Amino acid sequence: MRLEIDRGRLLAEIEALALISEAEPPIVTRIVFSPSDLKARAWMKSRCAEAGLTVREDAIGNTFARWNGSDPTAPVVGTGSHIDAIPNAGKYDGVVGVLGGLEAIRALQKSGFRPRHSIELLIFTSEEPTRFGIGCLGSRVLSGTLTPDAARKLTDKDGASVDEVRRGAGFSGELEQVKLPGGYYEAFVELHIEQGPLLEQRHTPLGIVTNIAAPASLRILIEGSGGHAGAVLMPDRRDALCAAAEMILAIELGARTSGAIDTVATVGICDVFPGAVNSIPSRVRLSVDIRDTDLQRRDRVMRTIETRCNSIATERRVAVHFELLNADAPADCAPSIIDALSQSCREHELNFLPMVSRAYHDSLFIARIAPVAMLFIPCRNGYSHRPDEYASPDDIARGTLVLAETLASLSK
Numbered sequence: 289m290r291l292e293i294d295r296g297r298l299l300a301e302i303e304a305l306a307l308i309s310e311a312e313p314p315i316v317t318r319i320v321f322s323p324s325d326l327k328a329r330a331w332m333k334s335r336c337a338e339a340g341l342t343v344r345e346d347a348i349g350n351t352f353a354r355w356n357g358s359d360p361t362a363p364v365v366g367t368g369s370h371i372d373a374i375p376n377a378g379k380y381d382g383v384v385g386v387l388g389g390l391e392a393i394r395a396l397q398k399s400g401f402r403p404r405h406s407i408e409l410l411i412f413t414s415e416e417p418t419r420f421g422i423g424c425l426g427s428r429v430l431s432g433t434l435t436p437d438a439a440r441k442l443t444d445k446d447g448a449s450v451d452e453v454r455r456g457a458g459f460s461g462e463l464e465q466v467k468l469p470g471g472y473y474e475a476f477v478e479l480h481i482e483q484g485p486l487l488e489q490r491h492t493p494l495g496i497v498t499n500i501a502a503p504a505s506l507r508i509l510i511e512g513s514g515g516h517a518g519a520v521l522m523p524d525r526r527d528a529l530c531a532a533a534e535m536i537l538a539i540e541l542g543a544r545t546s547g548a549i550d551t552v553a554t555v556g557i558c559d560v561f562p563g564a565v566n567s568i569p570s571r572v573r574l575s576v577d578i579r580d581t582d583l584q585r586r587d588r589v590m591r592t593i594e595t596r597c598n599s600i601a602t603e604r605r606v607a608v609h610f611e612l613l614n615a616d617a618p619a620d621c622a623p624s625i626i627d628a629l630s631q632s633c634r635e636h637e638l639n640f641l642p643m644v645s646r647a648y649h650d651s652l653f654i655a656r657i658a659p660v661a662m663l664f665i666p667c668r669n670g671y672s673h674r675p676d677e678y679a680s681p682d683d684i685a686r687g688t689l690v691l692a693e694t695l696a697s698l699s700k
């Protein structure tokens with residue numbers, strides 16, 4: 289089988305999709321179910337229809353574009369990613385996996401290949417947590433990781449619920465029907481930019497993901513006592529921000545001393561109340577993200593952090609409250625798909641790096657219901673989630689070629 293990736297068409301499509309945005313180019317902002325997201329979905333569906341794929345959407349907006357195999361009863365070989373983008377993002381995150389997946393299917397069609405298993409492109413709803421505060425909303429519900437009831441409780445910053453927003457966007461079915469039946473997938477493989485610097489640093493064109501790290505996020509609420517910044521003397525203070533400062537360092541230390549380089553912890557948000565220059569902070573809310581490839585180690589670090597924060601709170605006479613938002617399990621990629629990816633790399637004499645995905649992706653959740661693997665391509669300086677995110681045409685074309693051959697070998 290000789291496969292030709294039409295890189296001119298693929299790159300032009302990446303550029304065209306980037307223009308469907310809530311911000312001026314080169315910035316891409318595409319929040320789920322916003323007008324630009326809906327426009328991008330419509331544009332994608334017409335590309336898929338042009339390729340002869342059968343498109344269906346579920347009640348939360350996950351979009352499936354199917355190339356029927358010769359055995360319609362055989363489980364599906366899936367590929368895909370997301371097209372929503374955080375505010376001030378770039379062109380490639382998610383999009384390379386969606387448009388690369390479509391191009392892989394078109395290349396296979398053109399080569400004369402006929403799959404036995406149907407091959408399906410999947411565009412996940414709301415991979416980014418921007419609107420509803422939780423990442424991978426579509427794949428969580430698809431995989432049954434998030435129940436329809438839990439999904440219904442999510443709201444956006446205006447207080448609109450998932451149900452209101454999705455129905456407003458035209459997705460009116462029941463969330464109960466979103467979860468895929470057991471055995472739906474033969475395999476699922478996601479092409480994505482690395483979003484880190486390793487491949488570029490090692491001059492390696494492809495990364496084959498062996499594990500996806502497990503994220504946990506929690507909120508820490510600290511309550512002290514406010515007052516006038518001049519009138520309340522230091523011995524009498526119960527400053528919530530000073531306590532938070534110690535807690536932030538305790539969180540950093542917890543990750544640094546876990547015993548493994550794979551443990552990372554970040555305090556990305558610190559909300560201070562009342563936030564006035566002459567007022568002692570009475571209340572602080574920290575948002576914490578902790579990740580690891582090992583579930584036990586991550587949970588141990590979280591317990592250490594909690595213990596340390598409790599003693600800081602006692603020492604500083606403030607109240608502390610922990611709210612666990614999510615604690616997902618890590619995923620191991622399927623050896624059979626890793627083999628198919630490696631085989632294609634070897635045939636083209638392409639070096640590849642077995643690697644851990646430290647960012648999480650929809651594949652983490654699809655791994656609950658299907659054998660999964662991911663293929664990474666380099667991105668310049670490891671930059672992602674910013675307008676100067678960049679992946680080279682050569683790398684995009686190589687990734688798409690290896691994806692196409694892998695889909696072929698899995699769907700025979």
Ligand SMILES: [Zn+2]
Nearest residue numbers: 370381382415
């Ligand atoms: Zn992504």
